[in-house]
Amino acid sequence: MIQLRGVSKRLGSKQVLDGLDLDVQKGETLVVLGPSGTGKSVLLKHIIGLMTPDRGSIEIDGENIVGMKERELDDVRKRFGMLFQGAALFDSMTVGENVGLGLREHTRMKPAEIESRVVERLEWVGLKAVENMKPASLSGGMRKRAGLARAIAMDPQFILYDEPTTGLDPIMADVINELIRDLQKRMGVTSVVVTHDMTSASKVADRMAMLYGGKVVFQGTPAEVHATRDPLMRQFIEGSSTGPIQPV
Amino acid sequence: MEAEELALRGFKYVRRRAFDWVAEVGRIAMLVREFLWLLIPGLKSLRLLVDQMQAVGVGSLWLVFVISLFTGAVAAVQAAYQFSSVVPLKYIGSVILRSVIIELGPVLTALVVGGRVGASIAAELGTMRVTEQIDAMRAMAINPVRYLVVPRVAAAIIMMPILTIFSDFIAVFGGYVVAVTSIGVSTHTYVLGLQQYFYYKDLFSGLLKAVFFGGIIGMMGCYYGFATEGGAEGVGQATTRAVVASCVLVLISDYVLANVLFRFIFAQ
Numbered sequence: 001m002i003q004l005r006g007v008s009k010r011l012g013s014k015q016v017l018d019g020l021d022l023d024v025q026k027g028e029t030l031v032v033l034g035p036s037g038t039g040k041s042v043l044l045k046h047i048i049g050l051m052t053p054d055r056g057s058i059e060i061d062g063e064n065i066v067g068m069k070e071r072e073l074d075d076v077r078k079r080f081g082m083l084f085q086g087a088a089l090f091d092s093m094t095v096g097e098n099v100g101l102g103l104r105e106h107t108r109m110k111p112a113e114i115e116s117r118v119v120e121r122l123e124w125v126g127l128k129a130v131e132n133m134k135p136a137s138l139s140g141g142m143r144k145r146a147g148l149a150r151a152i153a154m155d156p157q158f159i160l161y162d163e164p165t166t167g168l169d170p171i172m173a174d175v176i177n178e179l180i181r182d183l184q185k186r187m188g189v190t191s192v193v194v195t196h197d198m199t200s201a202s203k204v205a206d207r208m209a210m211l212y213g214g215k216v217v218f219q220g221t222p223a224e225v226h227a228t229r230d231p232l233m234r235q236f237i238e239g240s241s242t243g244p245i246q247p248v
Numbered sequence: 249m250e251a252e253e254l255a256l257r258g259f260k261y262v263r264r265r266a267f268d269w270v271a272e273v274g275r276i277a278m279l280v281r282e283f284l285w286l287l288i289p290g291l292k293s294l295r296l297l298v299d300q301m302q303a304v305g306v307g308s309l310w311l312v313f314v315i316s317l318f319t320g321a322v323a324a325v326q327a328a329y330q331f332s333s334v335v336p337l338k339y340i341g342s343v344i345l346r347s348v349i350i351e352l353g354p355v356l357t358a359l360v361v362g363g364r365v366g367a368s369i370a371a372e373l374g375t376m377r378v379t380e381q382i383d384a385m386r387a388m389a390i391n392p393v394r395y396l397v398v399p400r401v402a403a404a405i406i407m408m409p410i411l412t413i414f415s416d417f418i419a420v421f422g423g424y425v426v427a428v429t430s431i432g433v434s435t436h437t438y439v440l441g442l443q444q445y446f447y448y449k450d451l452f453s454g455l456l457k458a459v460f461f462g463g464i465i466g467m468m469g470c471y472y473g474f475a476t477e478g479g480a481e482g483v484g485q486a487t488t489r490a491v492v493a494s495c496v497l498v499l500i501s502d503y504v505l506a507n508v509l510f511r512f513i514f515a516q
Binding site: 074090 | 372
């Protein structure tokens with residue numbers, strides 16, 4: 001379980017996170033919603049220790065990662081998989097090398113075992129015969145899926161998704177949504193999905209949390225979110241430019 | 249009043265720039281420390297090192313060949329002009345050899361390799377930074393300094409002396425071609441000149457410089473690549489900064505090393 005308490009972060013002159021509290025229960029998929037630029041990606045980067053908060057605590061299975069040394073953090077990170085917004089595949093390596101990198105670096109698996117795991121995970125995300133291709137020659141959707149295969153290569157307990165459907169056509173977006181659901185069932189992982197895509201959110205979420213002004217302003221199940229009269233939440237669901245959220 | 253305000257603003261600007269500069273030196277020092285700390289674990293992945301050695305060394309051969317050939321040729325022309333009836337031409341080989349192995353070989357090689365390799369490292373790591381590949385690496389519990397910086401800097405440190413030896417040979421050859429074909433020195437005279445004043449300490453000094461220059465080039469490329477911010481423009485800036493910094497530092501450290509080597513270590 002992931003537990004954030006009073007997490008604050010200032011970047012330049014902007015208070016991105018402002019005393020944020022958030023719990024992610026074991027095995028659930030929590031979707032963090034919010035307009036662009038509200039610090040959703042920053043939140044994910046805090047959870048995996050890529051950024052350190054100015055104040056507050058972040059506990060992963062009861063272990064506070066704030067103030068940990070890089071080496072201790074690495075042990076925590078090995079339990080995570082993260083899908084980056086642009087997939088962030090290493091473009092000097094083939095897709096297969098990308099997916100197998102964590103296994104080569106952190107396990108004593110033999111090359112043949114790594115190779116079969118790579119093929120297996122690529123198949124899980126619906127990719128075949130792409131191991132020897134360079135990321136640059138893949139389409140956006142394929143890149144996202146390859147990034148996802150890399151995120152799940154090490155059998156993580158937690159998966160973080162940064163805008164998994166952004167920039168994809170609606171059909172490919174749905175493929176990704178299905179994958180997120182599918183992986184949760186198959187691997188029993190705890191997931192945090194950051195998105196501003198309501199369709200995707202409704203499809204994958206067990207619970208949703210709305211991030212605004214550096215805080216979680218609303219939390220609930222998809223049904224609760226859709227039924228709420230909270231003006232902020234309503235504006236976001238309906239996609240209206242008028243309301244409490246000021247477009248910047 | 250206005251002048252006072254202007255002076256104050258000027259002072260604040262200078263102070264801010266000075267702070268920025270000190271902070272930058274500090275960050276570079278921290279990267280160097282981390283590089284040294286992770287050197288041994290980083291070199292365990294031999295394949296990464298070999299790939300980089302190939303990129304630094306083999307990729308630069310042609311460029312180093314061309315600049316060295318012409319450097320030697322120019323050295324011969326200049327020597328002949330400055331000797332003109334003051335110094336006998338039998339010394340032309342000695343002058344070319346010593347100026348090449350002590351100074352021209354290592355420095356010019358470092359400047360062109362700095363331009364080529366420093367820029368390519370900064371551009372590659374800078375692109376990785378802005379496309380979140382470096383974050384992705386850290387998220388996978390892989391230390392980017394170990395995985396990216398160590399092989400690149402180590403490759404530059406290993407390959408620079410090798411490229412310098414190559415450059416020395418080519419430059420001496422370039423000087424030879426000009427000396428024989430257009431200055432009228434015989435092969436025998438030129439070779440005798442080479443042999444007469446060849447000292448191992450000169451060669452050693454040149455190669456030691458090359459080691460330092462290699463470290464500077466690799467480190468500047470990595471540092472500015474890692475420090476990249478904001479898209480394609482940022483990558484362009486990082487590349488420029490890496491090249492400028494490595495060229496400036498190569499020349500400054502050349503002066504420092506020359507002092508240490510020839511005024512202390514090898515002082516007669």
